[in-house]
Amino acid sequence: MMAIRVQKYGGTSVADIDRINRVADRVSKAYDEGDKVVVVLSAMAGVTDSLISLARKAAPKPDTRELDVLLATGEQTTAALLAMILTSRGYMAKSFLGFQAGIRTDKTSGKARILDIDGKNILNALHAGYIAVVAGFQGADEDGDITTLGRGGSDTSAVAIASSLKADVCEIFTDVDGVYTTDPRICDKARKIKRITYEEMLEMAILGAKVLQIRSVEFAKKYNVPVHVRSSFNEEEGTMVVNETADMESVVVSGITCDMNEARITLKNVPDQPGTSAKIFTPLAEAEICVDMIIQNTQSNGDTDLTFTVTKDDFAKAREITERVAKEIGSPEVVTATDIAKVSVIGLGMKSHSGVAAAMFQALANENINIRLISTSEIRISCVIQAKYAELAVRTLHTAFGLDQEPK
Amino acid sequence: MMAIRVQKYGGTSVADIDRINRVADRVSKAYDEGDKVVVVLSAMAGVTDSLISLARKAAPKPDTRELDVLLATGEQTTAALLAMILTSRGYMAKSFLGFQAGIRTDKTSGKARILDIDGKNILNALHAGYIAVVAGFQGADEDGDITTLGRGGSDTSAVAIASSLKADVCEIFTDVDGVYTTDPRICDKARKIKRITYEEMLEMAILGAKVLQIRSVEFAKKYNVPVHVRSSFNEEEGTMVVNETADMESVVVSGITCDMNEARITLKNVPDQPGTSAKIFTPLAEAEICVDMIIQNTQSNGDTDLTFTVTKDDFAKAREITERVAKEIGSPEVVTATDIAKVSVIGLGMKSHSGVAAAMFQALANENINIRLISTSEIRISCVIQAKYAELAVRTLHTAFGLDQEPK
Numbered sequence: 001m002m003a004i005r006v007q008k009y010g011g012t013s014v015a016d017i018d019r020i021n022r023v024a025d026r027v028s029k030a031y032d033e034g035d036k037v038v039v040v041l042s043a044m045a046g047v048t049d050s051l052i053s054l055a056r057k058a059a060p061k062p063d064t065r066e067l068d069v070l071l072a073t074g075e076q077t078t079a080a081l082l083a084m085i086l087t088s089r090g091y092m093a094k095s096f097l098g099f100q101a102g103i104r105t106d107k108t109s110g111k112a113r114i115l116d117i118d119g120k121n122i123l124n125a126l127h128a129g130y131i132a133v134v135a136g137f138q139g140a141d142e143d144g145d146i147t148t149l150g151r152g153g154s155d156t157s158a159v160a161i162a163s164s165l166k167a168d169v170c171e172i173f174t175d176v177d178g179v180y181t182t183d184p185r186i187c188d189k190a191r192k193i194k195r196i197t198y199e200e201m202l203e204m205a206i207l208g209a210k211v212l213q214i215r216s217v218e219f220a221k222k223y224n225v226p227v228h229v230r231s232s233f234n235e236e237e238g239t240m241v242v243n244e245t246a247d248m249e250s251v252v253v254s255g256i257t258c259d260m261n262e263a264r265i266t267l268k269n270v271p272d273q274p275g276t277s278a279k280i281f282t283p284l285a286e287a288e289i290c291v292d293m294i295i296q297n298t299q300s301n302g303d304t305d306l307t308f309t310v311t312k313d314d315f316a317k318a319r320e321i322t323e324r325v326a327k328e329i330g331s332p333e334v335v336t337a338t339d340i341a342k343v344s345v346i347g348l349g350m351k352s353h354s355g356v357a358a359a360m361f362q363a364l365a366n367e368n369i370n371i372r373l374i375s376t377s378e379i380r381i382s383c384v385i386q387a388k389y390a391e392l393a394v395r396t397l398h399t400a401f402g403l404d405q406e407p408k
Numbered sequence: 409m410m411a412i413r414v415q416k417y418g419g420t421s422v423a424d425i426d427r428i429n430r431v432a433d434r435v436s437k438a439y440d441e442g443d444k445v446v447v448v449l450s451a452m453a454g455v456t457d458s459l460i461s462l463a464r465k466a467a468p469k470p471d472t473r474e475l476d477v478l479l480a481t482g483e484q485t486t487a488a489l490l491a492m493i494l495t496s497r498g499y500m501a502k503s504f505l506g507f508q509a510g511i512r513t514d515k516t517s518g519k520a521r522i523l524d525i526d527g528k529n530i531l532n533a534l535h536a537g538y539i540a541v542v543a544g545f546q547g548a549d550e551d552g553d554i555t556t557l558g559r560g561g562s563d564t565s566a567v568a569i570a571s572s573l574k575a576d577v578c579e580i581f582t583d584v585d586g587v588y589t590t591d592p593r594i595c596d597k598a599r600k601i602k603r604i605t606y607e608e609m610l611e612m613a614i615l616g617a618k619v620l621q622i623r624s625v626e627f628a629k630k631y632n633v634p635v636h637v638r639s640s641f642n643e644e645e646g647t648m649v650v651n652e653t654a655d656m657e658s659v660v661v662s663g664i665t666c667d668m669n670e671a672r673i674t675l676k677n678v679p680d681q682p683g684t685s686a687k688i689f690t691p692l693a694e695a696e697i698c699v700d701m702i703i704q705n706t707q708s709n710g711d712t713d714l715t716f717t718v719t720k721d722d723f724a725k726a727r728e729i730t731e732r733v734a735k736e737i738g739s740p741e742v743v744t745a746t747d748i749a750k751v752s753v754i755g756l757g758m759k760s761h762s763g764v765a766a767a768m769f770q771a772l773a774n775e776n777i778n779i780r781l782i783s784t785s786e787i788r789i790s791c792v793i794q795a796k797y798a799e800l801a802v803r804t805l806h807t808a809f810g811l812d813q814e815p816k
Contacts, residue, residue: 017465057425058489059496066495069503070488073481080478081466087474088467095477100552121552144508144529 003168004126005030006038008136008158011045012175013232014078023232024085026173027131031091036126038165040136040158041082043074064109068138068148072098075135075154083133093131096122098138098146102164103157105139111150112139114157114219117164126165134161152213159216163223170220171228172212178229178238179204179211181403182256187395189404193254194237197244200254203346203380207257217241244348252349252356253401258394259342260387262292263315264373265322266307268333270296279329280306283321289314293342293375293384307373309384312338340372341390344382345397357381363400369393411576412534413438414446416544416566419453420583421640422486431640432493434581435539439499444534446573448544448566449490451482472517476546476556480506483543483562491541501539504530506546506554510572511565513547519558520547522565522627525572534573542569560621567624571631578628579636580620586637586646587612587619589811590664595803597812601662602645605652608662609635611754611788615665625649652756660757660764661809666802667750668795670700671723672780673730674715676741678704687737688714691729697722701750701783701792715781717792720746748780749798752790753805765789771808777801 007027014020023039030037051070055062062070079095086093102118122132136154139147149156155172162170177192179201184190196204198221205214211229220227220241230238270276277296284291294308310318319336326334350356357374360381364371369392373384385393398404415435422428431447438445459478463470470478487503494501510526530540544562547555557564563580570578585600587609592598604612606629613622619637628635628649638646678684685704692699702716718726727744734742758764765782768789772779777800781792793801806812 017462020466054425054489055492058428059492061496062492063495063501066488066492066503069491069505070485073484076481076484077478080474081462083477084463084467084470084474087471088469095474097477097554146505 002034002036004036004038004165006040006158006162006165006167006170007173008040008154008171009042009173009232010154010175011042011047013173014041014043014082015045017081020078020082021085023082024089026232027082028086028089028091031131038122038126038132038134038161038167039082040134040154040161041075041078042136042154043078047074047077065145068109069146071148072135072138072146075137079133079135086131086133091131092129093133094125096125096132096134098135098157099140099144101134101161103139103160105141105147105149107141107143107145107147109147112141112147114139114149114160117160119161119164122161123165149215152216155213155216156219159219159223159225159227162225163219167225169226169228171230173230173232174211175232176211177231177234177236179241179255181254182394182398183258186258186391187256187398189395189398191403191406193239195240195242196254197348198241199244199379200346200348201241203344203377204255204257207259207342207344207346207380207382212241250349251347251407252353253345253347253403254349255346256394256397256401256403257344257346258390259344260390261312262309262340262342262384263312263338264307264309264336264340264384265315265319266305266335267322267326267331268305268335269303270306270331271329272298272304276329277306280322280325283325284310284318287317287321289318289321293373293382295373295375309340309342309373339387340384341387341393342382342384343390343393343397344380345401346380347401348379350379350381359400360397363396364393367392367396369396410442410444412444412446412573414448414566414570414573414575414578415581416448416562416579417450417581417640418562418583419450419455421581422449422451422490423453425489428486428490429493431490432497434640435490436494436497436499439539446530446534446540446542446569446575447490448542448562448569449483449486450544450562452486455482455485473553476517477554479556480543480546480554483545487541487543494539494541499539500537501541502533504533504540504542506543506565507548507552509542509569511547511568513549513555513557515549515551515553515555517555520549520555522547522557522568525568527569527572530569531573557623560624563621563624564627567627567631567633567635570633571627575633577634577636579638581638581640582619583640584619585639585642585644587649587663589662590802590806591666594666594799595664595806597803597806599811599814601647603648603650604662605756606649607652607787608754608756609649611752611785612663612665615667615750615752615754615788615790620649658757659755659815660761661753661755661811662757663754664802664805664809664811665752665754666798667752668798669720670717670748670750670792671720671746672715672717672744672748672792673727674713674743675730675734675739676713676743677711678714678739679737680706680710680712684737685714688730688733691733692718692726695725695729697726697729701781701790703781703783717748717750717781747795748792749795749801750790750792751798751801751805752788753809754788755809756787758787758789767808768805771804772801775800775804777804
């Protein structure tokens with residue numbers, strides 16, 4: 001049966017003409033198999049960064065509308081080149097810029113959100129026998145102004161187009177084989193996951209697994225788009241990101257992540273008064289600092305400590321603000337640490353299996369690893385530990401939750 | 409009084425960020441003087457050629473639709489950069505791609521013709537106080553496909569936009585001071601022409617004066633757009649290209665051109681039969697060879713020679729075809745010459761002044777320069793001579809027609 005396949009190729013897969021030729025091999029193979037093929041492309045690796053540098057040379061803080069016009073040339077270039085190559089090989093192929101592909105966004109230059117997609121032009125081309133080659137990462141707002149979707153936006157373009165065309169699959173071709181149970185560089189028993197739910201993938205993306213952009217997973221979840229994350233350098237099956245199915249809850253924990261990019265800030269003896277938290281977090285928000293975990297604990301003597309984490313990039317600025325606020329509210333001391341790691345276990349099965357948290361704490365305790373902070377979601381438990389134990393913790397949890405072997 | 413000024417800057421004027429900053433100086437000065445300013449930009453010098461090379465690496469004969477998509481990124485880049493620079497200096501500025509500027513063309517990829525311009529978006533921006541920065545060289549056809557206007561197309565973009573906005577002037581900023589009576593490298597008495605008619609400018613552009621693209625002059629003539637050709641490196645007045653005014657016919661000859669890029673092909677003793685010319689020129693046309701001058705002369709003994717000129721680029725191919733045809737039609741000999749020059753005098757005043765041809769032939773004869781071919785239009789006389797006399801002929805004619813001095 002003829003299927004609609006959306007294939008997305010990232011920057012390393014289209015880094016030069018040779019690689020674009022290899023993309024053409026794969027695209028034409030899918031077409032020859034009888035499928036209708038829509039290709040979504042990123043800019044050549046490095047091009048977006050070069051364009052940003054050029055813009056900064058022109059203006060220290062480039063106008064965001066114009067930056068979008070400039071950046072959009074990156075994907076325009078790769079789309080035209082692939083369409084040329086396919087055409088020269090005798091295939092019918094046609095490039096579509098964001099506005100031509102009917103990708104309508106809001107007006108937030110630089111990180112626009114897709115409002116809707118009018119798939120008419122692409123569908124017409126597919127039905128006429130064309131391969132549709134779409135410039136990823138870009139759209140147009142209601143005034144016809146060019147917008148871009150932010151870093152990794154081509155993933156979102158691909159999923160959104162797949163959704164609007166009711167495609168049978170959205171294949172995300174990347175430089176890794178798929179989604180792994182944990183980082184193979186840390187744990188040599190890491191395995192490629194065959195199927196993962198949108199919810200789990202979302203948690204993993206938020207925790208720093210870079211295979212898929214967070215918003216593209218949200219989009220896929222919302223519109224139930226089957227996503228296949230796979231390597232552009234081999235033919236192997238990758239990881240299917242799908243809706244929950246009955247058998248999936250039997251796997252309690254699907255993956256372990258480790259994030260070394262956070263730092264911890266603690267305000268000691270915070271006065272127990274209404275509005276104190278607001279006094280602390282409002283100036284951080286105004287400085288556009290994203291706070292991750294927040295824990296407030298009152299000790300037996302009645303003193304309350306307030307601890308939170310931020311990314312290491314924001315740490316210096318956050319500490320400065322926090323120390324100022326501490327004086328204002330009467331907290332006597334601000335304690336910080338940058339040698340921390342956030343280790344998380346993620347699994348849809350947690351929802352129906354109790355005791356996952358206890359098992360996690362016990363496994364870490366067995367290795368004498370101290371837990372400094374804990375936070376949880378419905379399908380995730382995260383512990384902040386000392387950075388030096390990070391690798392040990394990941395391997396310990398990988399074994400403890402039975403991830404070293406293929407699930408039965 | 410507030411005027412609408414369209415300013416076009418070529419590739420050398422926007423070759424890097426420093427030069428774009430200098431363009432911004434000039435644009436903002438015009439804006440500060442109270443004018444409404446529309447800027448039309450070319451791609452950075454060399455960029456279009458690089459993109460063509462990239463396309464040829466992707467496909468030996470790149471699909472023309474996709475080549476247009478690729479080439480359009482060049483002007484998109486400069487337009488975004490200038491708009492950024494102006495914005496960062498506190499001006500309201502906005503870039504417009506071809507389709508956003510309402511430039512609607514036919515579907516001839518690579519050398520599309522402008523059908524009409526919907527100036528609504530640009531006018532709205534001007535009235536809201538914006539400087540409009542338009543990507544030259546590009547438009548969109550009725551299907552919304554991106555098209556480009558061919559080499560030098562930004563001149564045409566600028567003139568067409570000026571026409572649609574009923575602009576007070578279309579300033580073409582380039583790397584020369586204006587239009588000269590002849591090439592200053594050949595004749596040190598060459599003078600900048602203050603005012604020239606569209607018709608004269610058209611003849612000069614066709615004869616190889618590279619300051620303005622031929623089609624842009626045709627467009628300016630058709631819609632009566634006042635064009636000011638001037639240097640982007642100084643503040644001096646350049647050359648105004650305008651409609652004929654009463655006083656302009658008093659100047660008999662406005663300029664002298666010299667084209668060294670032609671070659672001559674002669675078929676000897678062509679049989680005097682109907683259809684012979686068609687047999688010669690049809691295969692040349694089919695090979696897309698442009699024939700310039702054609703002269704047939706019957707000698708006293710009844711023999712007829714047929715001579716024509718082609719560009720040196722086409723010469724080898726044209727000679728090959730002609731030699732084949734000569735055998736077919738029974739012409740005994742094909743004689744060729746590449747060491748020729750075409751020297752032309754151009755002037756609107758010729759229409760009302762007889763004797764210009766005679767004066768030209770006499771001036772050349774006085775220097776013992778033999779004329780091999782002659783062709784004329786209403787306001788031009790061209791003579792093909794031996795290449796070695798080219799410079800002497802230009803200087804002789806420049807003096808003979810009183811161009812060494814400023815007109816009274």
